[in-house]
Amino acid sequence: KPNRGSYAAALECMGRSPNCSPKVITRCLTQMEVDGISVDELFSQCGFRQDERDMLLKAINTVNPGYKPSLNLHTDLCSSPLVQDFYTQREHHTYPKLVFTQAELRERFKRQLSVERACTVTIDSVEAAMPVTANMAKMRGLLAEQRAQWQKILLQALRESKMILAETNTKNYRPNLYPYLCLLEDREYVDIMIQSVSNMPPSGELLKVLARDLGNRVYAKYCVQQKYRNETVEKLGTIYDAYTGLLAKDTEECITLPREQWCKLE
DSSP, rough: OOOHHHHHHHHHHHHHOOOOOOOOOOHHHHHHHHHHOOOHHHHHHHOOOOTHHHHHHHHHHHOOOTTTOOOOOOOOOOOGGGHHHHHTTTOOOOOOOOOSSSSHHHHHHHHHHHHHHOOOOOOOOOOOOOOOOHHHHHHHHHHHHHHHHHHHHHHHHHHHHHHHHHHGGGGGGGOTTTTTSSSSSSSHHHHHHHHHHGGSSSEEEEEEHHHHHHHHHHHHHHHHHHHHTTTTTHHHHHHHHHHHHHHHHOOOOOOHHHHHHHHOOO
């Protein structure tokens, strides 16, 4: 059964086609209504990039020229009795500011966004730093050489395996990993393999643990790249930038609560 994303993609294609019949668009909208999906839901619950939203609106305006998306920006108040007094007394309430200026907050939000994009987090050890001895430096250099050699061998083996899988006959209905090996760049797969070495258990179900770890890392990396492609990262950066107006000490007072402000910006 088609979902909101399916209907949005179909209508977008209709909007791009100059020869698309209005009857086809009407039939699509009728079927969408039968499935219990409204036109407004497409604009409020689907993600768009570049001109996809405009093409969707163009297709709808072909059969309904006066239509405009009606987005509900109203934030319902919490009905819990625990906060009823707060909402009744918040007429002149202002949210307390942080000790940072807007420029400082924007810089911190940029660092936060870069951490979210990196897929990995570096945590400093809580143990006291040990002085680097000559033997430690030698071992670290040896490890770096071995790591470079591992990367070279893994990259070559991965490319050879992809060539074999690409020529494999898929008509036997057996699972083929080739499409999944094309989601990322070859070097990104190799980097993920190297990172997973530290999580390999010394004994037990080695293959099962390694496969799960590799799958999770590839999926996380792919999700981040998808957010780059559909401009979600750019949108999040814009929201972070606007959100600083609520928290910065050098901006105007605001009566909106942080969560309410975030919902409005989204």
